Amino acid sequence: MTDLRKLGTSDLRVFPFALGGNVFGWTSDEKQSFAVLDAYAAVGGNFVDTADMYSAWAPGHEGGESETVLGDWFASRGNRSEVLLATKVGRHPRYMGLSAETIRAGAEESLRRLRTDYIDLYYTHFDDPSVPVEEIITALDQLVRDGKVRAIAASNISPDRLAASLAFSESEGLARYVALQPHYNLVSRDTYEGALQDTAARYGLSAVPYSALASGFLTGKYRPGTEVESARAEGAGKHLETERGVKVLDALDRIAGARGAEIATVALAWLAAQPTVVAPLASARIPEQLPSLLAATELELTAEELGDLTAASA
Numbered sequence: 001m002t003d004l005r006k007l008g009t010s011d012l013r014v015f016p017f018a019l020g021g022n023v024f025g026w027t028s029d030e031k032q033s034f035a036v037l038d039a040y041a042a043v044g045g046n047f048v049d050t051a052d053m054y055s056a057w058a059p060g061h062e063g064g065e066s067e068t069v070l071g072d073w074f075a076s077r078g079n080r081s082e083v084l085l086a087t088k089v090g091r092h093p094r095y096m097g098l099s100a101e102t103i104r105a106g107a108e109e110s111l112r113r114l115r116t117d118y119i120d121l122y123y124t125h126f127d128d129p130s131v132p133v134e135e136i137i138t139a140l141d142q143l144v145r146d147g148k149v150r151a152i153a154a155s156n157i158s159p160d161r162l163a164a165s166l167a168f169s170e171s172e173g174l175a176r177y178v179a180l181q182p183h184y185n186l187v188s189r190d191t192y193e194g195a196l197q198d199t200a201a202r203y204g205l206s207a208v209p210y211s212a213l214a215s216g217f218l219t220g221k222y223r224p225g226t227e228v229e230s231a232r233a234e235g236a237g238k239h240l241e242t243e244r245g246v247k248v249l250d251a252l253d254r255i256a257g258a259r260g261a262e263i264a265t266v267a268l269a270w271l272a273a274q275p276t277v278v279a280p281l282a283s284a285r286i287p288e289q290l291p292s293l294l295a296a297t298e299l300e301l302t303a304e305e306l307g308d309l310t311a312a313s314a
Contacts, residue, residue, distance in 0.1 A: 001044050002297045005278050008178030008206040010151040012120060014047040014084055016272060016297045018208050020283030021050035025065030026058050028285045033069045034076070039287040041079065043294055049181075049208070049281055051088035051125055052095065052110050063092045064113050071115035080116055086208075087114070088125035088155065098128035100139035107143055122149040123181055127157040133165040141174040155181035155210070159195035166203045177205060181281070184209035184274075186218055186248050186267055186313045187239050197276055206278035212271050213264055213282050214239060219292070220252060220263030244313060251312035255305050261295065268296035270309045 004013035019040045024033040037048070050070055056063035067087060074080040087110050090098050095106035103124075111117060122143065124136060143149040154162060154177050162180070169176035180200050184192035184207070192209065200207055213219055217236040224240060239245030252263045259266065264282075271280045284290045301309075 004046070006206075007121070007151070007278060009176070009204050010178040012084055012151055012178070014279055015045045016279045017045065017268070017294060018047040018049050018086070018279045018281040019045060020210070020281050021048055021066045021070060022054045023066075023283045023285050024050070024054070024069040026055035026061070030069055030072065032286055034073055035287045036284050036290065037070075037073050038077075039290050040284075040294075041077075041083070045294070046082060047084045047086070047279055049086040051091065051123075052106055052113075053088075053091040053093070053125065056091075056093050063094070064109070067110055067113035071113050075115050084120045085114065085116070086121035086123060086153070087119055088123040090125040090128060098124055098131045098136050098139075100135050103136070103139040103143070107148060111148065118148055118150060120150045121153055121179060122151070123153045123155045123179075124157070125155055127154070127161050129161065133161060134168055137165055137168050137172075137174055137176075141169075144175040149175075151175075151178045153177050153179035153181065153205075153208075156183070159199045162196070162199050163203075166199075177203075179206045179208055179278075180276075181208045181210050183211050184271065184277075185212050185214045186252075186270060186309060187214050187242070187245055189313060200276045205276065207274075207276040208279050208281050209271055209277060210281050212268055212280040217245065218248070218252070218264060218267035220249065220256075223249075247312040248309070251308050255301070255308065259299070259305075261299055262292035264292045265295040265299055266301070266305075266309075268293060269299040269301050270306060272296060273301060273306055 007014050050066045053063045054066035055061050089106035095102050140152045182192040215236040217239045222236050256263045256266045268280045
């Protein structure tokens with residue numbers, strides 16, 4: 001059984017691979033979603049991530065589809081207490097921004113869809129600079145005091161706003177962010193490394209990077225002259241046009257071949273080995289996509305292999 005890891009300064013302990021729920025109710029229907037969730041839970045996975053706005057971008061969707069699927073899964077399996085559930089507020093079409101009123105209303109709607117009375121980890125999905133950090137933290141703290149949220153976290157936030165939020169929490173004795181969900185992977189390092197990572201480290205935050213496989217590019221299925229049927233193909237394919245993308249694929253090919261591992265496994269293992277990272281985040285549309293993701297929790301790259309990948313992605 002894979003050991004669970006402590007999430008920041010909280011008492012939450014998480015599986016070292018977080019299962020993304022953005023596909024649930026979108027490219028993965030309820031039956032497929034349940035199968036993926038069952039397979040993840042069967043190996044001890046306990047860290048499931050969603051957001052109130054998933055999948056508002058899809059035609060005919062209004063947001064909340066992923067939370068609804070998860071709520072139905074919890075109800076059918078009777079396992080809510082066994083899963084560390086993360087969701088987010090601030091980007092649902094009807095609950096945009098991070099005013100105190102929006103945070104409260106968004107949380108209530110998420111709880112309703114998820115068919116639960118508490119959220120384990122509640123993220124601000126995108127920072128809202130129009131709202132003072134004092135108002136945001138105070139609203140989140142109230143959710144914690146009310147027992148509706150166990151711990152709070154941030155995503156898509158600047159180093160300065162993150163530091164200001166943490167400082168206010170500490171000065172006022174309010175709930176403080178314990179985790180950060182940055183955009184971070186082998187072909188997107190400057191989106192986290194530097195001031196943001198340094199701030200997370202200084203305050204003891206755990207990182208749960210999203211886009212860990214660069215929309216599928218780091219699975220190795222995108223190659224010159226190859227067409228991939230995927231809702232994310234355009235975004236992933238652009239990396240083939242960069243020198244970094246080609247170098248990273250070459251390094252992944254070499255290491256995966258030498259280790260007898262899937263390319264996605266190696267890419268996630270590199271990410272998991274980076275400072276502050278506690279659990280890379282990726283999604284699976286069908287159960288067959290899970291093994292290569294889960295295998296990253298068991299693959300420990302050598303210092304030389306990590307150095308090769310870091311150099312290729314520079």
